Amino acid sequence: xxxxxxxxxxxxxxxxxxxxxxxxxxxxxxxxxxxxxxxxxxxxxxxxxxxxxxxxxxxxxxxxxxxxxxxxxxxxxxxxxxxxxxxxxxxxxxxxxxxxxxxxxxxxxxxxxxxxxxxxxxxxxxxxxxxxxxxxxxxxxxxxxxxxxxxxxxxxxxxxxxxxxxxxxxxxxxxxxxxxxxxxxxxxxxxxxxxxxxxxxxxxxxxxxxxxxxxxxxxxxxx
Numbered sequence: 001x002x003x004x005x006x007x008x009x010x011x012x013x014x015x016x017x018x019x020x021x022x023x024x025x026x027x028x029x030x031x032x033x034x035x036x037x038x039x040x041x042x043x044x045x046x047x048x049x050x051x052x053x054x055x056x057x058x059x060x061x062x063x064x065x066x067x068x069x070x071x072x073x074x075x076x077x078x079x080x081x082x083x084x085x086x087x088x089x090x091x092x093x094x095x096x097x098x099x100x101x102x103x104x105x106x107x108x109x110x111x112x113x114x115x116x117x118x119x120x121x122x123x124x125x126x127x128x129x130x131x132x133x134x135x136x137x138x139x140x141x142x143x144x145x146x147x148x149x150x151x152x153x154x155x156x157x158x159x160x161x162x163x164x165x166x167x168x169x170x171x172x173x174x175x176x177x178x179x180x181x182x183x184x185x186x187x188x189x190x191x192x193x194x195x196x197x198x199x200x201x202x203x204x205x206x207x208x209x210x211x212x213x214x215x216x217x218x219x220x221x222x223x
Contacts, residue, residue, distance in 0.1 A: 043152035043165060046140075059142035060179075064135065069128035071192065075103035079123055081184035084193050086121060087217040089210035094121075107214060117199035117211055121218075124192040132162040132181040132190070139164035143177040159220045172201050176215065184222045193220045 064071065075096075076084050086107060088094050094107045107119040140153050148168030155164050158180050165178040176197040183190050195218045197211060205211040 043154040043167065046151040046153050060139045063138040067130050069126055069130050071124040071126050073102040074123050074125050076105060076123055079125065079191060081186040081223045082123065082182060082191050083221045084121065084123055085219045086214050089213055092210060117197065117203055119214055120196045122194050126190045126192055136162040136164050136181055139179045140166040144168040144175050145170045148175065161220060169201065174199050174201055174204060176205060178218065180220045182220050182222055186223055
């Protein structure tokens, strides 16, 4: 499942569309908005469509392209002034995928097999002028797979940056996705940071301490 997800990400310049696993859908929660805490604030149920959609809503990548913004994936250690980190639980490892040059990093249980949780972390350098507070309102348009249910979302700032988070369920899988738009003062560059999690519904984030720690401990900082 993870490698297939990353293939979609690579094709889409890692801007969006490769979703992640959500927290407990029965009691939706999101990661902290400014600093990690033991409990995460509630996300807002996404409003139902007023009428059956006739076509898929415009995805975030397509929206950015429509306002002449382009994106190029970067390795997390090759973006001066930008620091993106997550805690790595005991028995887990943070690694790069050698099959892709997108800079995508994985946080996974060591030696995992089967339908275990998967976490991806990535950054995209964005080029072109735009208002991040306005643009972030489009970030959840395709953050989850089509047909996801129990969808909740948030547009609260995260670590002081414009951010969007979404979570939902498809079949026996939960998805969580957070996007952060961060400006780096020292270089004048702007980045999209993205954390995605995919997990079976019998391993919900809220009930899985390693996953809960990763989601709550995701940090974006600039210098």
